[in-house]
Amino acid sequence: MLRLFHTHNGLIREIPCPAEQSPEQKHALLHQADWVDIQEPDDDERTLLQTLLHTDLPEFDEVDEIEATARCFVDQAGIHVHSLFLAQTEGRHQAVSVACILQKDRLITIREDELADFRLLRMRARRGQVECNSAQELLVTLLEQKVENHADMLEDLLLQLESVSHMVLEDSGGELEDAITQLSRLEDSNGKVRLCLMDTQRNISFLLRHLPAQAERSSTLRDIMRDIESLMSHTTHLFEKINFLMNSTLGFINIEQNQIIKIFSIAAVVFLPPTVVASVYGMNFDFIPELHWIAGYPFALGLMLLSGAAPYWYFKRKGWL
Numbered sequence: 553m554l555r556l557f558h559t560h561n562g563l564i565r566e567i568p569c570p571a572e573q574s575p576e577q578k579h580a581l582l583h584q585a586d587w588v589d590i591q592e593p594d595d596d597e598r599t600l601l602q603t604l605l606h607t608d609l610p611e612f613d614e615v616d617e618i619e620a621t622a623r624c625f626v627d628q629a630g631i632h633v634h635s636l637f638l639a640q641t642e643g644r645h646q647a648v649s650v651a652c653i654l655q656k657d658r659l660i661t662i663r664e665d666e667l668a669d670f671r672l673l674r675m676r677a678r679r680g681q682v683e684c685n686s687a688q689e690l691l692v693t694l695l696e697q698k699v700e701n702h703a704d705m706l707e708d709l710l711l712q713l714e715s716v717s718h719m720v721l722e723d724s725g726g727e728l729e730d731a732i733t734q735l736s737r738l739e740d741s742n743g744k745v746r747l748c749l750m751d752t753q754r755n756i757s758f759l760l761r762h763l764p765a766q767a768e769r770s771s772t773l774r775d776i777m778r779d780i781e782s783l784m785s786h787t788t789h790l791f792e793k794i795n796f797l798m799n800s801t802l803g804f805i806n807i808e809q810n811q812i813i814k815i816f817s818i819a820a821v822v823f824l825p826p827t828v829v830a831s832v833y834g835m836n837f838d839f840i841p842e843l844h845w846i847a848g849y850p851f852a853l854g855l856m857l858l859s860g861a862a863p864y865w866y867f868k869r870k871g872w873l
Contacts, residue, residue, distance in 0.1 A: 716734050716797060
């Protein structure tokens with residue numbers, strides 16, 4: 553899917569792209585665009601963009617490489633920045649790499665999935681809420697919005713973590729197994745946010761070195777860098793709180809299990825003496841003195857009750873029950 557945008561009077565406007573177009577019309581629209589956003593390009597779209605770039609488009613497995621030299625570099629096509637964005641699939645977050653190619657007067661973004669950051673930027677652009685005068689400013693705006701979205705996501709994670717904290721530490725009837733599942737999901741999401749922030753930090757450091765010097769843009773990039781540093785500290789706090797709650801949850805589960813084992817252990821000790829008494833008087837010997845004793849049966853029952861009650865009373869006095 554191909555989307556084209558151009559900047560006009562400091563605002564981003566989308567260029568309508570009819571489905572049925574000749575190659576000449578597509579080339580003309582591409583040359584008008586300041587931002588070319590392409591999602592899951594087919595062979596025709598790849599050929600069209602490669603003609604425009606005069607180079608091969610990166611494959612998605614190349615975009616996912618983690619080496620610093622493979623994620624940020626400069627070649628004849630322009631400045632390449634491969635940045636991690638967050639996508640949500642089946643209730644979990646997933647880090648997705650987006651290839652950004654910054655040319656002198658054009659930004660090209662190539663991605664495999666639909667991302668909330670791009671959808672939000674398009675919506676804000678339609679409402680005239682995004683000010684931009686060049687492709688460089690557009691890339692900076694995209695990274696700035698990504699960091700803002702990560703900050704909002706961390707706030708949501710904190711709210712969810714407070715709910716789990718109440719379940720674990722204050723709600724006596726809370727389901728601890730559910731708490732472990734939620735904490736695992738929160739830890740995974742927090743880790744993905746931190747990974748994207750670290751990657752963005754590396755992207756901005758690269759752009760500060762390679763973008764043409766401009767005071768306002770450099771100031772914006774440094775502000776984004778400071779925001780990232782504060783968010784990184786926030787993710788560290790979330791990790792510590794998640795680990796604390798995970799350890800507390802496992803501790804409470806162990807206490808419950810130990811309580812159950814304690815009850816079974818005490819029950820075994822309490823019933824052991826009566827079992828011994830019953831075993832003694834259940835032996836089949838010819839000569840048992842109490843065999844014909846009239847009070848033998850109630851005596852045996854009383855002895856069994858006494859031998860069972862004595863350990864229980866002792867445990868109760870010691871405070872073990």
